[in-house]
Structure formats: structure tokens, C-alpha cells
Amino acid sequence: MSPLSFAKVISRSVLSRPATRLYPFEKRPFFKATRGAVAIEIEKCILCGICQKRCPTDAIIVTKAAGDWQINRLRCISCGACVDACPKKCLRLENAYSPAVVQKGADDKFHQPSKPGMGETQA
Amino acid sequence: MATRTVVPFGPQHPVLPEPIHLDLVLEDEKVVQAIPSIGFIHRGLEKLVEKKDFLEMTYVAERICGICSFIHGQAYCQAVETVMKIDVPERALYLRTIWGEMSRIHSHLLWLGLFADGFGFESLFMHSWRVREKLLDIIEETTGGRVIFGTAKVGGVRRDIENLTLKRIEGELKTIEKMSREMTDVFKNDASVKRRTVGIGVLSKEDAIALGAVGPTLRGSGVAQDMRKLGYAAYPNISWEPVVETGCDCYARCMVRCREVHESFSMIYQAIAKIPDGPVDVKVTGAPSGEYFARVEQPRGEVIYYVKGNGSKNLERFRVRTPTFANVPPLVKMLGGCELADVPVIVLSIDPCISCTER
Numbered sequence: 137m138s139p140l141s142f143a144k145v146i147s148r149s150v151l152s153r154p155a156t157r158l159y160p161f162e163k164r165p166f167f168k169a170t171r172g173a174v175a176i177e178i179e180k181c182i183l184c185g186i187c188q189k190r191c192p193t194d195a196i197i198v199t200k201a202a203g204d205w206q207i208n209r210l211r212c213i214s215c216g217a218c219v220d221a222c223p224k225k226c227l228r229l230e231n232a233y234s235p236a237v238v239q240k241g242a243d244d245k246f247h248q249p250s251k252p253g254m255g256e257t258q259a
Numbered sequence: 260m261a262t263r264t265v266v267p268f269g270p271q272h273p274v275l276p277e278p279i280h281l282d283l284v285l286e287d288e289k290v291v292q293a294i295p296s297i298g299f300i301h302r303g304l305e306k307l308v309e310k311k312d313f314l315e316m317t318y319v320a321e322r323i324c325g326i327c328s329f330i331h332g333q334a335y336c337q338a339v340e341t342v343m344k345i346d347v348p349e350r351a352l353y354l355r356t357i358w359g360e361m362s363r364i365h366s367h368l369l370w371l372g373l374f375a376d377g378f379g380f381e382s383l384f385m386h387s388w389r390v391r392e393k394l395l396d397i398i399e400e401t402t403g404g405r406v407i408f409g410t411a412k413v414g415g416v417r418r419d420i421e422n423l424t425l426k427r428i429e430g431e432l433k434t435i436e437k438m439s440r441e442m443t444d445v446f447k448n449d450a451s452v453k454r455r456t457v458g459i460g461v462l463s464k465e466d467a468i469a470l471g472a473v474g475p476t477l478r479g480s481g482v483a484q485d486m487r488k489l490g491y492a493a494y495p496n497i498s499w500e501p502v503v504e505t506g507c508d509c510y511a512r513c514m515v516r517c518r519e520v521h522e523s524f525s526m527i528y529q530a531i532a533k534i535p536d537g538p539v540d541v542k543v544t545g546a547p548s549g550e551y552f553a554r555v556e557q558p559r560g561e562v563i564y565y566v567k568g569n570g571s572k573n574l575e576r577f578r579v580r581t582p583t584f585a586n587v588p589p590l591v592k593m594l595g596g597c598e599l600a601d602v603p604v605i606v607l608s609i610d611p612c613i614s615c616t617e618r
Contacts, residue, residue: 141448145386145441155389167396169418171403192315215318215409220417229403 166231171214173234174207178246180226181205187218187227197243203251206243209234261286266599270299274377274603277613281606285599293594293602295587301617305577312572313339313547317411320564323579324615325406326369327557329362331579332411337491338553338564339413345541349493351415353534356493357425358401358408358416360523360530365394365406366558367516367523368439370610371446374513377607378455383445390438397428397435415540425531436524443517456510460593460605463507472589473582474560475519476609479512481505486556497529509608516610546572557582559610581615 149155157164166172183205185198195211196218198204212234219227234244264285270278278299284292304319311319320335321328333355340347372387395405401420402408410417420428446452462472467480477484478501485501487494502518504511547568555562560582567576586609593605 142383142445145445146382149386155392167400167403169400169403171409192311192318213318213322213407214404216403216417217315217318 168231170231171216172230172232173209174212174214174218175228175230176205176207176246177226177228178205178248180224181246181248182224183248183251184223186221186223190217190221192217203248204245205248206245208241208243209237210240263291268602268606272603275606275611277611279606279611279613281594281602283594283599283602288599290594290597290599290602293591295591297587297613297616299617300614304618305579308574308577310573313566313568313574314413314543316574316577317413318409320579321407321409321411323618324557324581324612326366326612327362327559327615328406329358329402329408329411330555330557331562332408333359333492334553334555334557334562334564335566336411336413337555338551338566339547339568341551341553342547342549342566342568343413343543343545345414345543347415348538348541349535350419350537351539353493353530354416354420354539355411356497356530357420357527357534358398358410359492360527361394361398362408363558364439364520364523365391365398366610367520368394370516370558370607371442371513371520374604374607375446375452377603378452380449380452383442383452387442390435390442393431393435393438397431400424401428412540414543415538417540419539422534422536425534429528429531432524432527436521439520439524443520446513446517452513453510455601455604456513456608457506457508459509459601460597460608461508462589462593466592467507467589470588470592471585472560473585474557474610475512475515476560476586476589478502479504479515480507484561486554486561489554491553491555493530493533494526496533497526499526499529509604512608546570547574550576559583559612559615560585579618581612581618583609583612583616586611587616 183198183200188196188198193211193213195208197206216229219229266283266285268281268283270280280296282294283290307319317332317335321332323331368387368391372384375383399405402410462480464481467477483501483503499522502515502522504514548570550567553564562582563580565578566574569575590609
């Protein structure tokens with residue numbers, strides 16, 4: 137036992153580069169496997185609603201009649217249950233997080249182009 | 260008799276970010292009695308089984324604790340698998356062992372940092388978290404999450420790690436092990452660490468057994484009890500021994516965790532060497548009918564998962580007893596007779612995870 141038992145570690149820390157990053161300038165790259173935001177290729181989607189059933193937090197709402205697929209980013213826990221369940225493989229987990237939400241309850245909405253939208257039917 | 264003063268400790272306290280409240284009855288600077296109260300962040304997760312089906316509950320179980328999340332998920336899955344009589348593939352068992360041990364190392368490194376911070380050794384705290392960060396990168400690369408692994412699943416695991424990646428990870432882990440050894444040597448030998456921990460918060464072997472201590476708190480008092488010896492996952496195929504220290508004080512509990520970190524590295528190497536090829540999950544059909552107590556060793560000690568199913572998609576009853584809950588009575592015992600300045604060190608020495616406890 138010596139009072140200098142930590143000296144080796146400290147001297148190396150002093151001499152080496154900082155262990156931290158200069159964050160806004162140097163961003164940490166995500167890994168390929170990182171579970172980030174759920175993304176959808178809406179053209180391929182058949183609006184079957186399996187993702188809505190499998191979602192443990194009820195973040196996804198599929199409205200077949202209107203052709204809408206919407207997700208509440210604040211409820212989503214990026215578990216990937218919807219991605220595993222999707223029969224058309226049109227859902228995926230991107231390896232970056234979704235941008236900050238500025239309003240509570242504002243869902244990200246995607247519209248299936250082959251379906252007439254609510255707005256279009258009314259017009 | 261000296262005048263008695265009651266000093267409240269928590270639920271918000273600089274040294275402990277988690278909400279536990281202790282009424283410390285003092286005579287001068289000496290604690291004569293500690294009265295704990297919890298319940299500040301109760302989440303009612305056990306009631307949630309009525310709304311979520313048994314497969315969705317895996318995600319809930321993983322989120323009971325933010326640090327040992329994978330082992331919570333694993334314990335829940337083991338309970339349901341036993342009820343449903345599912346044979347989990349060998350490879351999945353090995354992957355569970357690898358991830359479980361990684362989670363133990365990162366939890367212990369986190370705790371070592373917090374403990375160092377608790378007795379005022381800031382640079383050791385930062386060094387310990389720097390080592391942990393490297394491990395978190397490996398965890399994120401293999402599971403997709405830094406602390407919420409999200410890989411536990413009834414019937415196996417949700418992701419596979421390729422054999423080549425496993426080999427590369429072994430090399431990276433060896434570097435991390437070297438760094439962590441340098442750091443644990445400081446905990447072991449440094450005079451200032453010893454001055455704050457040796458002889459503090461003594462819990463005798465008899466008291467530890469009588470009060471139902473679990474995990475490193477129990478092993479630091481000289482009792483060789485480790486749930487991994489029950490033989491779940493791939494632990495029966497790996498050679499290891501429970502880490503036991505006989506000091507009964509905060510230093511002994513710290514040493515148990517330091518040595519467990521090294522033990523876990525060796526367990527991961529063995530698991531990587533022995534992992535068989537094959538599928539990582541089996542299809543689950545039907546619903547659980549029956550009941551089972553799963554006992555699993557977490558970084559903080561033994562966690563008990565009780566599930567009771569009645570053949571429907573929703574479980575009938577779900578109960579979790581987390582290690583911190585079991586370690587509160589021993590903590591109260593340790594606090595009796597200590598100095599007020601030692602209270603934070605003693606509270607930290609059981610590795611309290613109040614969010615786990617409140618479920």
C-alpha cells in the first residue's frame with residue numbers, strides 16, 4: 137500500500153487525450169444496431185394494424201379507412217416489437233434518435249398514397 | 260441521556276439521487292436509530308399485468324430498473340418459460356449469460372464510481388465511469404441500447420451476436436479488464452479509501468442471515484450465497500465461485516464488488532469460448548397456466564419474480580421482490596451506532612436502487 141497507488145492512472149490521464157468529446161462539434165457515431173426512432177416506408181404499408189396490436193405502449197395508431205399510420209414519439213420506447221411483427225417489413229428502427237418534440241400529443245402522421253385521405257375526400 | 264435530535268436524510272440528498280427517506284435519531288453526532296420510509300415513486304407495475312399481456316410484460320420487467328434491466332427481463336422470462344415448459348435453446352442461454360455478466364460489470368463499475376463520489380474521491384469516480392463507458396459501447400453495439408438492452412424475450416433472446424463479433428469483443432473486454440483492475444487496486448490499497456470504509460457499517464454474519472440480506476451485502480459478511488449457483492442460464496457450464504469477504508464492513512462489501520467484476524470478465528471469456536451454434540429463440544404459443552418463483556442473482560443481490568397465470572394472455576398475479584427491498588432491514592441495523600458523517604457511505608454500501616424497490 138502506498139499513497140501513490142493512484143499516481144499511475146492519474147499521470148496517464150494527464151498525458152493522454154481527453155476521454156470526453158467536444159460535443160456539438162464532434163458527435164458520437166451511432167452503432168448499426170442502435171435502437172433509435174421507428175421509421176416507416178409508407179408506400180409498402182398495407183395498414184394491417186399488427187404493429188398497433190403489438191406495441192406495448194400503444195404508441196402506434198393505424199386508421200385503415202383514412203389510410204393513416206401515426207406514431208406518438210413520446211410514448212414510443214424504441215423496443216422494436218412493431219419492426220419484428222411487420223409482415224411487409226416496411227418498418228425499421230433507424231440508428232439515430234427522433235428529433236425533440238416541441239408539443240405534447242403531436243403524433244407523427246404518415247399517409248398511405250394509394251388511399252384517399254380524409255382531406256381529399258372532403259375536398 | 261443526551262438530548263436526541265432527529266435529522267431527516269433524503270428523499271433529496273446530494274449523495275444519493277434516489278428517493279429514500281431516513282429519519283436519523285441522533286445523540287450528539289451518533290446515530291442511535293434510523294427509521295426508513297419508501298414509497299415516493301411507486302409506479303404500480305405489478306398492477307399493470309391486468310392491461311399488458313404476458314409477452315408485453317417483458318418490456319415492463321426490463322424497465323423496473325435502469326441499471327440491471329437485462330437481468331430483470333431475464334428473470335421474468337425464466338419464470339414464464341418454466342410455467343409454460345419452454346426449452347430455451349443453448350445459444351440463447353449463453354447469450355443471456357454474456358449479457359447478464361456485462362450488465363453486472365457495468366452496474367458494479369457504476370456503483371464503484373458512486374461509492375468513490377460518496378466518500379469524496381471525485382477523480383476515482385470519473386475514472387470508474389470512464390471505464391464503464393467503454394463497456395456501454397460494447398453493450399450498445401450488441402444489443403442496440405446502452406442500459407435498456409431490450410434483448411430478453413420469452414423463449415430465448417431477440418438478437419444474436421455473430422461468432423466473429425464475439426471474438427473481437429473478447430479482445431476489447433480484455434483491455435477494459437486491464438483498466439478496471441488498475442482502478443479496483445486503488446479501492447483495495449488506497450489509504451484514504453480505507454480510512455472512510457474499514458470498520459464502518461459493520462453487519463455481522465448472524466445479523467446478515469437473520470435480517471435477510473442478499474447479494475454483495477450478504478457475501479461481504481462472509482456468507483457464500485449466490486443465486487447463480489442454482490444453475491440457470493449457462494452458469495452450470497462455467498467454472499466460478501461466489502466471491503466472499505469476511506470483513507463485514509463497507510470495505511468488505513466494496514471488495515466483493517471489485518472481485519465480482521473480475522470474476523464476471525472470466526465468466527464472459529468462458530461463455531464466449533463455449534458458446535454453441537444454433538437458434539436463439541423458440542416460437543411461443545399459448546398462454547401460461549400455473550405459477551412459479553424465479554430466483555436470479557442481480558448485481559445487487561437476489562431478485563424474486565413470482566408469476567401466476569390462469570391460461571389467459573394476461574397474468575393473474577405478478578410479484579417482484581428486488582434486492583434493495585431485502586437489504587433495507589440490514590441497512591437500518593448498520594446505521595445504528597454509526598457517526599452522522601458515515602451515513603452516506605453506509606447507505607451507498609448496499610447499492611440502493613430505490614426505483615427497483617418501488618416497482
